[in-house]
Amino acid sequence: MKTLIYLHGFLSSPQSSKAQQTQQWLQDNAPEWRFLCPQLSSQPTETLVQLKTLMANFDGDSPCFVGSSLGGFWATWLCENYGGKAVLVNPAVAPHERLIHYIGQPHKSYYSDTLYVLTLADLELMAQCDCVALKHPEKYRVMLQSGDEVLDYRQAMQRYHPCEQWFEEGGDHSFVGYADYLPKILAFFE
Numbered sequence: 001m002k003t004l005i006y007l008h009g010f011l012s013s014p015q016s017s018k019a020q021q022t023q024q025w026l027q028d029n030a031p032e033w034r035f036l037c038p039q040l041s042s043q044p045t046e047t048l049v050q051l052k053t054l055m056a057n058f059d060g061d062s063p064c065f066v067g068s069s070l071g072g073f074w075a076t077w078l079c080e081n082y083g084g085k086a087v088l089v090n091p092a093v094a095p096h097e098r099l100i101h102y103i104g105q106p107h108k109s110y111y112s113d114t115l116y117v118l119t120l121a122d123l124e125l126m127a128q129c130d131c132v133a134l135k136h137p138e139k140y141r142v143m144l145q146s147g148d149e150v151l152d153y154r155q156a157m158q159r160y161h162p163c164e165q166w167f168e169e170g171g172d173h174s175f176v177g178y179a180d181y182l183p184k185i186l187a188f189f190e
Helices: 017-029 045-053 070-082 096-100 120-131 153-159 178-189
Strands: 002-007 033-036 063-067 085-089 107-108 114-119 139-147 164-168
Touching: 002 017, 002 070, 002 178, 017 033, 017 063, 017 153, 017 178, 045 120, 045 153, 063 070, 070 085, 070 164, 085 178, 139 153, 139 178, 153 164
Parallel strands: 002 033, 002 063, 063 085, 085 139, 139 164
Antiparallel strands: 107 114
């Protein structure tokens, strides 16, 4: 059975709109696919342990990844280290540089009352996990909208320049019209 792993963004959860849309679309249109969407910690050290544990369940059969925002960063790390293919939706680029201003400040999850406080060690770990040069750019598709109010789409456009990019003017960080791309995403994975 093929597996699609959806990786949500920073402070998000499997309850996010794109995660729910992906799960529902697969149930309705591709029931032969297994859908996984782990609740990732916003603490990078914990996230890395979660991802390694998750991948220990895939012996030789690489899953496919959809990663949104910081989930795109982690999907890249997974694809580079474990294989498979990845679709990145408005992915975070070098998040350790962007999040440095958030060290020591409590941040609340969008979907629960859980608070996270990032440390310098967390950002150093993210810097170590940053995949600057991609071994197989053909294994990625990158979805970008210029209206992303959270991340500068041009950073992702530059980082993933060797990869096929699905770019739209306008939109926002959530990627307006994401569900319309699900048939195209699955076609890429198959």
